[in-house]
Amino acid sequence: MSTVSAPATFTLPATGATAAARLPTPAELREEIPLPPLARKTAQRARREIARILEGRDDRLVVIAGPCSVHDPAAALTYAERLSALAAEQRDRLLVVMRVYVEKPRTRTGWKGLLSDPRLDGSQDLPSGLRLARGLMAQIAGSGLPVACEFLDPLVPHYLADAVSWGAIGARTVQSQVHRQVTSGLGMPIGFKNATGGGVEDAVDAIVSASHPHVYPGIGDDGRAAVVSTAGNPDGHVVLRGGSAGPNYEAGPVADALAQLAAAGLPQRLVVDASHGNSNKDHERQPLVIDDIARRVADGEEGVAGVMIESFLAAGRQDLTIGRTDLLTYGQSVTDACVDWQETARMIEKLAAAVDARRARPQGPRH
Ligand SMILES: O=C[C@H](O)[C@H](O)COP(=O)(O)O
Ligand SMILES: C=C(OP(=O)(O)O)C(=O)O
DSSP states (O other): OOOOOOOSOOOOOOOSOOOOSOOOOHHHHHHHSOOOHHHHHHHHHHHHHHHHHHHTSSOOEEEEEEOSSOOOHHHHHHHHHHHHHHHHHTTTTEEEEEEOOOOOOOSSSSOOOTTTOTTSSSOOOHHHHHHHHHHHHHHHHHTTOOEEEEOOSTTTHHHHGGGOSEEEEOTTTTTOHHHHHHHTTOSSOEEEEOOTTOOSHHHHHHHHHHTSOOEEEEEOTTSOEEEEEOOOOTTEEEEEEEBTTBOOOSHHHHHHHHHHHHHTTOOSOEEEEEEEETTTTOGGGHHHHHHHHHHHHHTTOOSEEEEEEEBOSSSBBOOOOTTOGGGOOTTOBSSSOBBOHHHHHHHHHHHHHHHHHHHHSTTOOOO
8 A cells, every 4th residue: 555645844836926016905095085074974874774675674676877987087977976966866766886897707808897897908907997986986886876796806805895885796707705705705795696607506505605604814904814714794785787698687586496495494685687688688678677676566476576777878889999998988988888867767667666666556565
């Protein structure tokens, strides 16, 4: 019988990576760009309200609307101003949260978002991107409009999470243990997208995993590597976004997903994304998804707690040529196609009317 003895020391191979610039620590960035008191209040209040809607204790719908990605802070602020006015008008029926997505997962390659490359010129000035992202989120939340984003890099929540009311784990990372661990320590409701193939099981697994405490290697407020311990996130939920097998916003797939949640002992409430695989990335299909959901909500459907809409000032999308921001159309997405402002307002009004109609039903939910 042969035995294998472990070497006394290990030499790690060179990684090929270089550390090009220092990032501020989370504590340094929070001190440099503090959250205004109203931003903190907005973030905390919306977290609680979203959780109540997910629990079915508040009969409003959550509406997560905004650009696929933020590439121009000025256009994002113009959009925020309009959305904020509409959110205030509909606050008794809807809880509107703005997508302020500063990190983009890519299927293969492409611009990875404002945080990675804030000048859109390939210089990848991450320290500036991080500052810009935090400043923008602080300003939007500080205007009273709650902020949503996708958490992609596991270090980034340490810098931004206090400004955020709703977080997403995307279809490309929903199976990742790293992301499940990170979200288990975040203080806001987290929507887990179904995987790109359409499978909801991965999102259900992620909710269960993230609801448990975890211990993992991460960083502390001082930026030093640390053992991070989390308490578990009780507000994980599924986001149906369709997939390569087709859309899943219709009543049948929603009922199937709710059954999977019930089988896992989880609350039967979820969010439907009108974009991505549910629109086949065609922005003109998003209103069809919202119309269908609004009709079902008006008829009394209660499994859908909220919707996501990819929306910006101008309709459609445009290709980004790195280094040529002069070629860009103002207020139009450089990633996935979005509906324009007029269509966004129409969709939001339709959802508000659906909540009213559900309330008016004799056997409708109590509120
Ligand atoms: O939501 C945005 C995109 O669908 C996601 O970032 C993937 O983009 P890509 O397939 O263009 O890389
Ligand atoms: C990348 C996104 O979605 P998904 O993970 O569903 O592709 C998104 O919402 O921006």
